Amino acid sequence: MLSTAIMISTTLVCISLMLNLWRLFKGPGRPDRILALDTMYINSIALIILFGISAGTALYFEAALLIAMLGFVSTVAMCKYILRGDLIE
Amino acid sequence: MNPQPRFRFLPMPFHSVLLLIVWLLLNNTVSFGHIVLGSFLALTIPMLTAGMQNPQPRFHRPLIMIRYAIMVLGDIIVANFEVALLVLGPSKKLQPAFIAVPIDIVNELPITILASTVSLTPGTVSAEVSEDKNWLYVHVLHMTDKDELIATIKQRYEQPLTEIFAC
Amino acid sequence: MEFWIEVVVSAFLIFGGVFVFIGSLGLAKLPDFYTRLHAPTKATTLGMGSLLVASSVMITYQQGYLSLHELLITLFLLITAPVTAHMIAKTALHHKLHIIDRTTGKTSAKNARKRESSEEHSA
Known part of the structure; x- marks a missing residue:
């Protein structure tokens, strides 16, 4: 049962990574892309934990x-x- | 506060305890050697960094702080179910809104905690604080009653914070 | 492995996976940026939390000692999620990103933007 649960969970996380990737390509604004990248970071943590x-x-x-x-x-x-167009002011 | 900070053995006792706990969690052990090493780090790091600290208001009522943290944790779980239902439902029916919440607390630390709490709980994300620190601009995912929402934020989250920091 | 531990870990895993998925689904399907911001900050945080609890229970059972260091990641995500949400929302406000038409209270958004720019002038 545990391996099935891990499989289901991994599949869900992978689908979410694909959705994030779609949002990363589509945009439309730069903040959207940053948000997509941030969510991708968190989802990849989920993938590592599952592994x-x-x-x-x-x-x-x-x-x-x-x-x-x-x-x-x-x-x-x-x-x-x-x-701000700059990192260190 | 004072321009020439005097050297003290234990400048930030709360941070020292926190550092020790984080060190032990990071190594996932409570063995004697790690307690000694962690205590050494917890004593030296605050001594070195005490000069860089901004003066912050003190926690006057730590018990209320613990109760507040538990209440917020419960609210996070409830809020997550609400947001999940809204996301799964038809997005045509959503009624998003920007609102401005008047805030009475003045110090930076309580405002930060309030903004973070608002971001983590029911369908709201804090977007900006006005320059004079009187208004918190909040985006709401699905708003049913504006006045009720503002009253909830003020009573449920701001009221305990004013008690904790006594301001 | 004992049956009930397996049940608990599996339940937490499925729950976490579903919430992480809902967060990303919201990111993909909601109509404008500000509504999209809600899904990843909330749903994904809870999903990660429950995945990490599952990992903690599992490692504790397998290795035979109390494994709490997953709590560190959970705490870190809980503290940083609102900060990133606030930063991204601020960026979007400042860039005058399109707000969907049925949003009420657009004057508040305009005010928020104005405060920000007046802060910039004085700085």
């Missing part, structure tokens, strides 16, 4: 934490860049 559960190790936790931190910082940096 960690199916492999039965806690090794992938660090990767997930790093992606979470870098995703947050890069989203804020991109927002700041298109808001």
